[in-house]
Amino acid sequence: MKLNELKPSVGSNKKAWRKGRGISTGNGKTAGRGQKGQMARSGGSTRWGFEGGQTPLFRRMSKRGFNNYNFVPQSVEIVVSRLNAFEDGAEVTLQSVHDLGIVKFSKAVTSLVILGGGELKKKLTVKANRFTASAKAAIEQAGGTAEEV
Incomplete structure (x- = not known):
């Protein structure tokens, strides 16, 4: 076996889809993003923890405050x-x-x-x-x- 005879294993290398190259390619026009909407736009992803406008979990949970556990008479x-x-x-x-x-x-x-x-x-x-x-x-x-x- 020589360096010039090395080949990648079958199925490990896949060609990337070329987006937006005509309807017949199957990835033309909307380029796999669907019709309109937030995710169809450029920069249309949401930030970490976003829950569609509902107050996110990390903001609903208390982050600090007093805990009486250590002072409860036992x-x-x-x-x-x-x-x-x-x-x-x-x-x-x-x-x-x-x-x-x-x-x-x-x-x-x-x-x-x-x-x-x-x-x-x-x-x-x-x-x-x-x-x-x-x-x-x-x-x-x-x-x-x-x-x-």
Whole structure:
């Protein structure tokens, strides 16, 4: 094989249509642009994002502004059985739960919720914002007290 014998593969090279060269060519007169209208004119394309006069999507969407998500008060939920990590007779509060490393939370967390589940084997004083009925019963059954803050 020599350089002068190289040929492109069949079908890879196509001749370009010569537009506007008479009706018999099939691409004469309107040159494949159809009859009149915006796309028949020179420079007749629309800009990026144009939706025919309707307000474009990128203008309908908000681009900036305040988001309250980071400041919405959040709560930490703990199952009663997790409280067995505390020593007998200890006081359980939101801060003590954080210090012991039972749960990790951000500054937005402002309340502690105790859920029923499992068994409590220690006598504790639990101070939380909310208790489920089964959680309160489990704490009192173990000899502790459940105080709503």
